[in-house]
Structures are given as C-alpha cells and as structure tokens.
Amino acid sequence: MFKVESLSSRIGKIQILHSLDFHVDKGEIVSIIGANGAGKSTLLNTLAGIYTPVEGKVTLQDDLISGLPAHKIVGKGLCLVPEGRQIFPGHTVKENLTLGIYSKYYKDRKHVEENLERMLELFPGLKKHYHRIGGNLSGGEQQMLAIGRALMSDPKIILLDEPSMGLAPKIVNEILEILVRIKEEMGTMVILVEQNVKAALKVADRAYVMDQGKFIMNGTNEEISSNPEVKSAYLGIKVG
Structure with a gap:
C-alpha cells in the first residue's frame, strides 16, 4: 500500500497543499482530478521528492519515504512520469x-x-x-x-502527470489501455493526474477531486462520475 497522511507542501512562502490524506492499494489506479491550479502537479512533485513537505508523511509498503531526496525515493520504488514527457531528445x-x-x-x-x-x-x-x-x-x-x-x-508505484496532454484521442486510449495492463500484469500501483476527466475516470478504480490544494470529494469512479457537481464542473454535463 501507498499511504499519504496529513501532507502539506509549500512553494516558496505559499502553501499549496493542505493536510492531504489518501492511499493507493496494490494493483490499483487512483485518479486525481481538478482544474488548473488545484495543486495536482505540486502533489506529484512532493511525493516524488522534488518538493519537500512541510508536514505529514508518505509511506510505501510501510517504508517512510517523505523527506528523502528524489533519487532515493526512486530507489524505494516510486517513479514520476512528468508533465511534458521530458525524455532525452x-x-x-x-x-x-x-x-x-x-x-x-x-x-x-x-x-x-x-x-x-x-x-x-x-x-x-x-x-x-x-x-x-x-x-x-x-x-x-x-x-x-x-x-x-x-x-x-x-517501480512499485508510478505517478503520471497529464499523460494525455496534446495527444489525439486514439493515442490517449492506447495509453490508458497500457496503464490497465501495468496494473493487472505487473501489480503496479498507479496515480494518474489528468484534466481529461472522462479519460481519467475511464480507467480509475477510485478518484479524488482536488480544489485549492484540498480534496473536496473522493470515491469510486462510478461515484465520482455520477456526482452532479463533477458532471457540471468537469464533464460539461448540465444537471437539473
């Protein structure tokens, strides 16, 4: 299990994340959705050791990893696929x-x-x-x-930051199918951050909705996708 408890993080003097709690079980895809500026990328970068949390703890299979430098966190079994891919061109x-x-x-x-x-x-x-x-x-x-x-x-857990950005729908579907294979065949835990909410919920076992550095709701993909607030704010579906 991957577990985050009371995690808070700042960039400079500005606090971005506020006492976040969540977990990911083995062989599970958890999506984190929210608008631009909600704190999603900051969360992934904090989990990966790029930013140091100001409070809280992160454990991976009961091994405390929060506060470690990024290269040691990779050695513990957590790997980040950053926004924009950032391969070696x-x-x-x-x-x-x-x-x-x-x-x-x-x-x-x-x-x-x-x-x-x-x-x-x-x-x-x-x-x-x-x-x-x-x-x-x-x-x-x-x-x-x-x-x-x-x-x-x-890795025991892989974090993906906006993997669908700038890609055609057909390619997005291929990547989503690969994430499901990673989960099922390798037992790898996956955290998927996406603005493409329909894509994220399509493959997620559970999802958390983030707003202004806090989780405002969470549940199974069915519960989140059927929530009237999510339908209105993120899926473009008029409710009522």
Missing part, C-alpha cells in the same frame, strides 16, 4: 529506456536486457524506432517512451 529510444533503470541494476546486464524486452512488448510501437533519436518521435511515442523509461526501474 538527443538519445535513442534504447538509450532513453536504459537511462531509466535504477543504478543498482546497471551491473546486472541480464536484468537490463529483460526489462528492455518487456518494454518493447508493452510498447510495440517503440520497437521499430529502437535506434532512432527520441526527439524525432511523435508526441504519443514520446509519451510511451517516458512511461517505459519509468517502468525500467521496476
């Missing part, structure tokens, strides 16, 4: 994937090769571009490369 697909594997595996070439083969099976579209420069890939291919790079480190 001057490196090949193979090099990008290999750079994602945590350093403790570098001497285990068999494990590296096994993970590379697994990523090409999971993302077959990358196979034909294996030796191409990452910056020459399409937006969807770069997003799949970013997810594959994160999975190379064998």
